[in-house]
Amino acid sequence: MELMLNWLLLIVPFVGFVLGFGVLKRLNNLYYALKLGKKWDELPPGDLSWPLIGSTLSFLKYFTFGPPDGFIRDFSRRYGKIDMYKTHIFGKPTLIVCKPEICRQVLTDETKFIPSYPTSITAVFGKKSLLQVPKEEHRKLRRLTMAPISGHAALEMYIDHIEHTVISGLEEWSSMKKPLELLTTIKQLTFKVIWNIFMGSTPIKSTSIREMETLNENIALAFLTLPLNFPGLPFHKALMVRTKIISNTNVTKCR
Incomplete structure (x- = not known):
């Protein structure tokens, strides 16, 4: 009986921890779904993961310890091999583009796409840097x-x-x-x-x-x-x- 109680004391907090993070992930996706309304359905598949942190830890893990393409492979395995995925990294909702033609359009079409950079980059370079001028x-x-x-x-x-x-x-x-x-x-x-x-x-x-x-x-x-x-x-x-x-x-x- 005592052994069973000890196991329960170990298992219950762990299960609660896992379920708690699962709920947070669902709430984060629900928040953006309500915020974007009909536009949410137009977005590619993906996962916004946890609030604020999103998938940043996973991104940093692959790009620090490798292999870098493992981050994209995770999305491909879960959602199929497609051109774009939605996620949340560096504090912002993000679309990951995997097709060269779409990347070229994002980089060259200034009428539809406005250049933007993560907060970490803009803060380091400052408000008057080349990245942030008109x-x-x-x-x-x-x-x-x-x-x-x-x-x-x-x-x-x-x-x-x-x-x-x-x-x-x-x-x-x-x-x-x-x-x-x-x-x-x-x-x-x-x-x-x-x-x-x-x-x-x-x-x-x-x-x-x-x-x-x-x-x-x-x-x-x-x-x-x-x-x-x-x-x-x-x-x-x-x-x-x-x-x-x-x-x-x-x-x-x-x-």
Whole structure:
């Protein structure tokens, strides 16, 4: 009898926990169904999962530990292999588009689709960033920022520099006696090329480049995370990096 009571004490809270989350998922879907009305029936199949969190934890699990396409495969297994699914990630209801033709339409048709980004990205870059300015101003700024590397004529200026950087990198890798992590190494080499294109050919210490790589990685990690501003979390680190970069820029200007 005592053994049965112990089992019940273990099983009942677990079952209640599972059922509770199941109810929350249903309530979350019901909330958006009532909010959208008839438009809800026009949406593709999918699951908005839990309130606020949605499917974000599942998304981060696959994109952190792999395989990345496992997130989409889960939807395919549950709802069939189709072009779109509905879900809820990074605090917002979301449509996942899987067909190249539809992706192209979303990216190019500015009359039907307005560019938008997760809160974590817009908060890190700030209100005056290229991502959040009005459409016309965005086009002008994009032309200015892309001018140094846009077109064959502009790229011809950097061919020798790129070639020299790649050859130096290959020579350095071949002399190393320990295995290299390919993705990380290629990413570092690419960052070095881009850094020198935008910052000029002024000699710079390798330690400074590594510092900038670390800052860049801290910002990039915040793109695929919840916007939780607590010490130690990726979003908090990215905000700190953005505060340091802005402060350094202001100091440079004052000097």
